[in-house]
Amino acid sequence: MAKAERIRIYDVARVAGVSVATASKALNDTGRMTDATRQRVKQTAAALGFRPNAMARALTQQRSFTIGLLTNDTYGRFTLPVMAGINEALVDHGVSVFLCGIEDDAALAALHVDAMLDKQVDGIIATGKRIDRRLPVDLSGLQVPVVYAFTEGPDDAVTLVSDDEQGARQATEWLLGRGRRRLAHVTGPQSFASVTARARAFSAVAGADAAIVYGPWSEAWGHEAVAQFWSSDATRPDAIFCGNDQIARGVVDALRERGVAVPEDVSVVGFDNWEIVAAATRPPLTTVDMNLKELGREAGRLILELAEGKPVEPGVRKLPCKLVVRQSCGGDALAPRNKGEALQEV
Amino acid sequence: MAKAERIRIYDVARVAGVSVATASKALNDTGRMTDATRQRVKQTAAALGFRPNAMARALTQQRSFTIGLLTNDTYGRFTLPVMAGINEALVDHGVSVFLCGIEDDAALAALHVDAMLDKQVDGIIATGKRIDRRLPVDLSGLQVPVVYAFTEGPDDAVTLVSDDEQGARQATEWLLGRGRRRLAHVTGPQSFASVTARARAFSAVAGADAAIVYGPWSEAWGHEAVAQFWSSDATRPDAIFCGNDQIARGVVDALRERGVAVPEDVSVVGFDNWEIVAAATRPPLTTVDMNLKELGREAGRLILELAEGKPVEPGVRKLPCKLVVRQSCGGDALAPRNKGEALQEV
DNA sequence: GAGTCGTGAGAAACCGTTTTATCAAGCGTG
DNA sequence: CACGCTTGATAAAACGGTTTCTCACGACTC
Known part of the structure; x- marks a missing residue:
């Protein structure tokens, strides 16, 4: 052929x-001409299967219909849904995405950014695996707009993050709503901004005397925390809100091994809604979903507006989390309004 | 500014x-001129911080230094390492990658392919989540080269897959090498080509009478399989080779709950080396790594050669797997030669 | 019937680079 | 000293579109 x-x-x-x-x-619906002429040209183009050369087009217009996505999460559970959302928001506008994984390597990052700039990207979205860390590259002062999603940017930048406090509040209120009264929070290292934000919200709702313990982001830490709590009758909670799903899985496994029934004796809530962990836990985890795909969609929308020259208010935008109800807290009679939607997405 | x-x-x-x-x-090291002139131009360019406009360049040359990556794995554990490898192979050549997630949606796929073609990609790499399924789009007869990586393509295409039989053989031999004699294989649905290939290799090494049971790719199936084996004294194996790490984790958990010691009483091997599962299992899993990153690198190299017009022999290329030794089989006195390297990558 | 105006369409310039064709100068040669 | 050859450098033509500017023509006005 x-x-x-x-x-x-x-x-x-x-x-x-x-x-x-x-x-x-005729093809761009600009200029003046008979409607007949315009239609004739369009039909001819369609018949011939004409597709304009995007390179040539980008040369004259000031748009390449291309954006760059920079991430240092190669490419873990956070970046993945974000990317999916970005693509979803942009594909309808004919915008393609350059994916660049930079492994916390400043030189590699600079290389990729230069390549993007050479290719005349209309904008850059920076994303990462941690909300309170910056990528190892300076994106300010570039001649293209930048949006930061799930990673920290300069103060005057457009930044999107998930609302950790709101998510933690919702989870905690849900536990209280199920009649639990002795709440505990088992979470990650205090050096994470997300950890302190979630802990703050937990305290505000559960009361200042509710226990909070910090450790690594691992299943093993979940086991250890349970061991600590159950070492004394006085410290045993009836509900545990965990900083992520891995910790929650460790907690649930440890409880089962001790003969403590979940959710009958103790309710457990996770964070992240990492399907593979949350759904495989026995019982499956009720957990907070950060809505990362929606965050990606929003990032796509914003970079598009910026690329089109529309003004976008700089600052940090917090997007709400939602609770995904499974079985680790018991029946769902008191499920929040978004429950149906949440389960659908699972 | x-x-x-x-x-x-x-x-x-x-x-x-x-x-x-x-x-x-001068800048492209072509044509004829005084060396002095060439140097002067180069220095001026460097001093001014000149970077050529890739669009303009692509218009005259026949290369855009851009390739498209199509995947229906949005974007799970298989595509991720493949992507990383592709990027790694291409970044040094100034080639950027358009990432397009198509969710088994033929219309979306066609949309993305058209967009890529409009943007004059130098080639397309198709990848997926399953080695024996095709993407819902016909990539043959395109005016750009195509490489299939971890997904099925036409017979006359350039295709890269991992060598399931070799991986399974290596795992099985490793179990025999540790002195185990009653081997069993707990794996996924028989409808997967990978499953039958691995089972075939397992039988060839372990003997035709070694048990093989098929089920879903889940932890729950691991539990269930153990229950079946332990229902009778006659059927209890002393080594279980699992079709993936999730099944293996289910098996290990089930054994522990029954008081069967891993690895003392039973050795367990997984497949995939999915870090998050393999490392969190107690004890951590010895498992087969499909070397997907290397597969991605190879795909990048091949698409580059094709884009440069070099001839590439069509056909299926199988890339070897390697065993990653952790603790689920006991000490590592008999570790295979690639053990050091394998552990390093963990 | 001459001047004005709106309208449809095309010629040409342009985007930023590469590449081809051309050309002037220098230099040895017969 | 005229001739051909090599060499360094340039002008101009691509590449495939968009956009600005110009123009011819018919209708309308007075």
């Missing part, structure tokens, strides 16, 4: 019996 | 006191 020569606007013009200029204007 | 105008080759030429043509040739 011979490689079909790609047909150019020149061909369309010739076949339709008009000039190249007229053809261009 | 005023947006600095991007400087063009025209500026370089003017400052260096040469024509645009000379400047172009």
